[in-house]
Amino acid sequence: MEVRDIEEYWIVGIDIAEVWTKKEKRWIMKRKSKLMLYGYRSMIFFVLLLAGVCVINMLQEESWRLFFYDLKWGFADNREFIKKFAVLVVLLIGWIIWSEWGIAGRLRLKWKIQVGKHSYEYYNCKYLEQLYIPIIVIAIILVSCILWQIINDFHAAESSVWEGSVTIGHSFGEIDGHSYTGSLEAFRYNYEKGLRVFEVDMEITSDDKVVLRHDWNQKIQEGISSADPPTQERFLSIPILGEYTPLSFEELCSIMMEYSDIWIVTDTKYKDPKMVNKQFAIIKETALKADALNVFDRFIVQLYSEEMYETVEAIYPFESYIFTMYQRWFGDDEAEFTKICRWSYEHNVDNIAMGRDLVNKEILEISSQYNLNVYVNIVNKIATAKQLLKDGVKGVYTDRLSPSDFKE
Numbered sequence: 001m002e003v004r005d006i007e008e009y010w011i012v013g014i015d016i017a018e019v020w021t022k023k024e025k026r027w028i029m030k031r032k033s034k035l036m037l038y039g040y041r042s043m044i045f046f047v048l049l050l051a052g053v054c055v056i057n058m059l060q061e062e063s064w065r066l067f068f069y070d071l072k073w074g075f076a077d078n079r080e081f082i083k084k085f086a087v088l089v090v091l092l093i094g095w096i097i098w099s100e101w102g103i104a105g106r107l108r109l110k111w112k113i114q115v116g117k118h119s120y121e122y123y124n125c126k127y128l129e130q131l132y133i134p135i136i137v138i139a140i141i142l143v144s145c146i147l148w149q150i151i152n153d154f155h156a157a158e159s160s161v162w163e164g165s166v167t168i169g170h171s172f173g174e175i176d177g178h179s180y181t182g183s184l185e186a187f188r189y190n191y192e193k194g195l196r197v198f199e200v201d202m203e204i205t206s207d208d209k210v211v212l213r214h215d216w217n218q219k220i221q222e223g224i225s226s227a228d229p230p231t232q233e234r235f236l237s238i239p240i241l242g243e244y245t246p247l248s249f250e251e252l253c254s255i256m257m258e259y260s261d262i263w264i265v266t267d268t269k270y271k272d273p274k275m276v277n278k279q280f281a282i283i284k285e286t287a288l289k290a291d292a293l294n295v296f297d298r299f300i301v302q303l304y305s306e307e308m309y310e311t312v313e314a315i316y317p318f319e320s321y322i323f324t325m326y327q328r329w330f331g332d333d334e335a336e337f338t339k340i341c342r343w344s345y346e347h348n349v350d351n352i353a354m355g356r357d358l359v360n361k362e363i364l365e366i367s368s369q370y371n372l373n374v375y376v377n378i379v380n381k382i383a384t385a386k387q388l389l390k391d392g393v394k395g396v397y398t399d400r401l402s403p404s405d406f407k408e
Contacts, residue, residue: 045092052088054145056081066346069370077338162300162320164351164373165197166395166403168265171214172198174399175244181220182212183244187255191262193402199265199302200252202279207231210249210282215269221246249283253292265300271327273311280315300351304328306343322351322375331358338366345370353377353397356384364392382406 057067060081070078171180173190182201190198201214209232216226221238224230230238232248240246247255256262270276287293300320303309304327312318323344329337344352352367353375367374377397379385382405385396389406 048092049088052092053085056084056088059084063346066342069345077342162263162298162351164394165263166389166406167195167197167401168375168377168395168397169195169198170378170397170399171201171267172212178241178244179399180214180218181240181244182214182247183240184247184251184255185244190402191259194404195402196261197263197265197300199267199397201267201269202249202283203229203269204275204279204282205230205232205235207233208278208282210279210286211235212247212249212252214267249286250290253287253290253295256295256298257292263298263300264295265322266302268302271304271308273307276308276311277315280312284316302353303349306340309347309349320351321347321349322353323349324377325352325354325358329354329358334362334366337363341366341370341372344372351375351394356388359388359391359393361391368392 060078062078070076070081075082169190171182172186173179173193173195175181175183175186175189178186180201187198200212202210203213203215205211206229211232213235216224216229219225220240221235222242224235224238236246236248238246252264256264268276268279270279284293287296296316296318299318300322301312301318303312303321303323309321323340325340329340331337340352344350350371351373354363354377356376356379359374359376364374373394374392375395375397376388376393379388379396379398380400382401385398385401386406388396
C-alpha cells in the first residue's frame with residue numbers, strides 16, 4: 001500500500017498487522033485528529049498512573065488514610081513509595097516517548113474484518129474513538145473503588161470513643177500504701193478520689209477463667225504461686241494481703257454495669273497469639289454469659305504487638321486501643337518507633353504508652369505528627385506528672401495521683 005499526499009497526514013500509532021515494514025505499515029491520521037490522540041493518551045496515562053498508585057499502596061499494605069497522611073507530609077516517612085512511584089512515572093513517560101517517536105510512531109494500525117468470503121480492512125483512526133468509553137469506565141471504576149476505600153478508612157478513624165484522661169489508676173490504684181492489689185477496695189477508694197479510668201491486670205486460672213491478678217508470682221495470697229495456679233474458686237476465696245477482696249472478670253463486668261462512668265484499660269500480659277486468642281475468647285464468653293457485652297464499649301485494650309491487634313479484632317471489634325511499648329520497643333531505634341506510630345495511625349490506635357525513660361522531645365514530636373496520645377507509666381510524683389503534661393504527654397498511669405492533684 002502506498003502513502004499518498006503525505007503533507008496532509010500525521011504519522012503516529014501502533015501496528016497490529018501480521019506483517020509490516022517501516023515504510024508500508026503506518027497508521028495515518030489527519031492533522032485534525034492530533035488533539036483526539038493527545039487526549040486519548042493523556043487519559044490512558046492518568047488511568048495507568050492511578051492504577052499504579054493503587055498497586056503500590058496495596059503492595060505496601062497501607063491504608064488510604066496513611067497514604068493521605070504521607071501525601072500531606074511529602075512522604076517523609078515513606079521513601080519507599082517515592083522510589084516506586086518514580087519508577088512508575090519513568091515507565092509511563094517512556095511509553096509516551098516510544099508511542100510518539102519510537103517504533104510505534106512509524107507503524108500503522110490495521111483493522112481486518114472477515115465476513116464469509118469477503119474481507120474488509122480499515123486504517124482510519126475514527127474507530128479509535130470507540131476506545132474512549134472503556135477507558136472512561138475503567139477510570140470511573142478505579143476512582144469509585146478508591147473513594148469507597150477512603151470512606152471506609154476515615155469512617156474507621158472516627159470510631160474511637162475514648163477521649164483520654166490525665167490519670168489512669170494502675171491496677172485500680174493504691175490502697176493503704178499497697179499497689180498491684182486489683183481489689184474491690186482499691187477500686188472503691190480511688191473512685192471516691194475522682195479516678196474514672198483504671199488499668200487492671202488479668203490472669204488465667206487453672207480452670208480457664210479470667211481473674212484480676214498481675215501474675216501468679218506475686219506473694220499477696222497465701223498458697224498461690226506460678227507453680228500451682230489456682231482455680232477461680234480458690235483464687236476468690238483467699239483475701240489479698242489477708243484483707244482485700246479479689247475479683248473475677250465477671251465481677252469486673254458487674255462493677256462496670258453499676259458504675260457507668262468508668263473505663264478499663266486491660267493489661268492481659270500475653271503476646272503469644274494462641275494465649276491472646278484464648279484469653280480474649282474467655283473474656284468475651286464471660287461477658288456474654290453475664291449479659292454484659294455492652295461494657296466492652298468502655299474497654300481500652302492494651303496491645304503489645306501489631307499482630308495482637310488482628311487476633312483481638314477477630315474475637316471482638318473493640319473501639320479503643322492503647323499500644324504499650326514495654327514488650328515491643330525499648331528506645332534503641334527511633335525509626336522502629338516511627339514504624340509503630342505509622343501502624344497505630346493506620347489502624348486507628350490513638351494512644352501509646354511507655355516508660356518514663358523512653359520519653360524525650362523527639363519521641364513526642366513523632367507521636368504528635370501521627371496524632372497519637374502518649375501515656376507514661378508509672379508516675380507517682382505530681383511534679384513529674386505536671387512536667388510531662390507540659391512537655392506534651394496526654395496522661396500518666398499512677399498508683400496514687402488523682403485528677404484533683406493537677407488542679408492545685
